[in-house]
Amino acid sequence: MTDAPGGLLGPAEIRDLAARLGIRPTKTLGQNFVHDGGTVRKIVRAAGVAPGDRVVEIGPGLGSLTLGLLDAGASVVAVEIDPPLAEQLPRTVAEVRPDLTDRLDVVGADALDVETLPGEPPVALVANLPYNVAVPVLLTFLERFDSLRTVLVMVQAEVADRLAAGPGSRTYGVPSAKAAWYASARRASTVGRSVFWPVPNVDSALVRMDRRDPPSTTATREQVFAVIDAAFAQRRKTLRSTLAGLAGSPAAAQAACEVAGVDPGLRGERLDVVQFARIAEALGDGAAPGPRAAGPSS
Incomplete structure (x- = not known):
């Protein structure tokens, strides 16, 4: 590998590394590799990463962001589903920044299956x-790792x-309300398409x-998420109708909403996570988690 500019991977290094590994980015794994050093530094700054922080990175790919995080002084545990990429990442760091290898751990696994980290x-x-899996991965990690205090992710706009x-x-919708259970969220900035290889056909943020x-x-x-799922399952219908399945009947759904201090004539899109929690509390065991309760949807 040629010397990477500023200790990060540029377009030439990304393509050279992919060619050496025989890797062709796939839509199935959602692979679009960042090759712009300025964007990597922007992400690290926006994340507020400080020396000594333990950071988990999901989908490190060829290692552009990994190098940026290590350069900022963080120790990184990278979770990579693609075996060739998982095997190559420590070698890439050793080639580009051998002084940073002791602060990198790599977990070769599907992020949705990871329950513990080294x-x-x-x-x-x-x-x-x-x-293609951004929301379920994000919510899964917020659920499983309560040590996470901050999240900075690049996703489809x-x-x-x-x-x-x-x-x-x-x-x-469902992602908004479920994310609000764990954290406050804000859109930090937009990211141009040209910083990726291959160039995606969607905007990023x-x-x-x-x-x-x-x-x-x-x-x-689980009970609160069951209420959220039900409330958005038929977006144009009122809570009296959408929650009838959980409550047992429209009348019972109306009664639960009234106990929670929520107008049963509202649609789910008008409620915040606190109101969903009050409804779940009013339903009690009636808000039994269904098959999608712990997971996200659009």
Whole structure:
């Protein structure tokens, strides 16, 4: 590999490395590799990564962002589903920045299957997430790793809007409400298509999330998420109708909403996560988690 500019991977290094590995980026794995050093530094700055921070990176690919995080002084545990990429990442860091190899751990696995990570618990998640699984991966890690205090992820711009949306917005939905259980979210900035190889056919954006306590409620997260899923399953219908399945009948759904202090004539898109939690609490065991309760949807 030629010397990488500034200790990061540029377009020439990315293509050279991919050619050496015989890798052709695939849509199946959502592979679009960042090759612009300025963008990598922008992500690291927006994440607020400090020396000594333990950071988990999902989908490191060829290592552009990994090198940026290590250069900022973080220790990184990288989760990579593609075996050749997982095997190559430590070698790439050793070639470009041999002084940083002792701060890198690599986990070769599907991020959705990861329940434990080596080393100290991560305090931040920073990643260029594969766009086809961005929301489920994000919510899964927020659920499983409560040590995460901050998240800075690059996702499809449309997904970024959904994650950061508030009640009443046309983009507010299941990802918005479930993400709000864990953290406050905001769209940090837009990322141009030209910084990727191959160039994606969608726009990208950075989302910053800061962990906060979930709503104070006796309902479980699974129960609250079951209410959220049900409320958005038929987006144009009112809570009286959408929650009837959980409650047992439209009348019972109406009664639960009234106990929670929520107008049963509203649609789910008008409620924040605190109101969903109050409804779940009013339903009690009736808000039994269905097969999608713990997972996200659009």
